[in-house]
Amino acid sequence: MNRKNILVIDDEREICEALKDTLEFETDEEFVVDYAITAEEAFRKIDENNHDAIYVDIKLSGAASGIDIIKYIQEMTASPPVFVISAIPEKGMEELLREEGIKGFIKGYFEKTDSMATKEIIQKTRELMTK
Numbered sequence: 001m002n003r004k005n006i007l008v009i010d011d012e013r014e015i016c017e018a019l020k021d022t023l024e025f026e027t028d029e030e031f032v033v034d035y036a037i038t039a040e041e042a043f044r045k046i047d048e049n050n051h052d053a054i055y056v057d058i059k060l061s062g063a064a065s066g067i068d069i070i071k072y073i074q075e076m077t078a079s080p081p082v083f084v085i086s087a088i089p090e091k092g093m094e095e096l097l098r099e100e101g102i103k104g105f106i107k108g109y110f111e112k113t114d115s116m117a118t119k120e121i122i123q124k125t126r127e128l129m130t131k
Contacts, residue, residue: 004129005050008035009042009069010057010085019055019085022121031125039064046073051080053129055106058086058093067100074101081129 006023008016016035023031034049036042039062046054046069054073058066066084073079081103086093094105106124 003029004031004052006031006033006053006055006125007042007045007049007051008033008055008085009039009060009066010035010055011037011061012057013037015057015085019121023125027122038062039069042069043072046076053081053083053103053125055083055085058084058097070097070100070102083125 008019010016010019013035016037020033020035023033034045036045039060042056043064056066056069056073060066060069070082070084073082079101082101083104083106084097084102085106097105104124104127106121
C-alpha cells in the first residue's frame with residue numbers, strides 16, 4: 001500500500017494527536033501523520049520532509065499565523081495540497097483561503113472519542129486527497 005504522508009500544524013497538541021491517531025490507526029495506517037505545534041517546528045518539518053498533504057490551523061499562537069505558513073507552502077516549487085482545520089471559521093475566510101489555493105476545510109472541534117467525527121475526518125481526508 002502506498003501510504004500518504006500528512007503534516008498537521010496546530011498549537012493544540014491534543015488536536016494533533018487526535019488527528020494522528022484517527023488517520024493512522026482507524027485506516028490500517030493508510031496515512032502516516034506527523035505534527036508540529038509551533039510555527040518554527042512547522043517550517044522546519046515542511047523544509048525537511050516531503051508531505052502528500054498539510055493540515056494547518058489558521059489561529060496559531062506565536063509570531064507566525066496559519067496564513068503565514070500557507071503562504072510559505074504555496075511558494076514552494078512542488079507545494080503539497082493544503083487543508084485548513086478550524087474550530088470556528090471566520091465568516092468569509094473560506095472564500096479568501098480558496099483564492100490562496102487551499103484544497104479544503106475540516107471544520108469544527110475534533111475529538112478522537114467522537115466516532116461520527118472520526119468517520120467524517122477519514123472520509124473527508126480521502127476525498128480531499130483525490131481532488
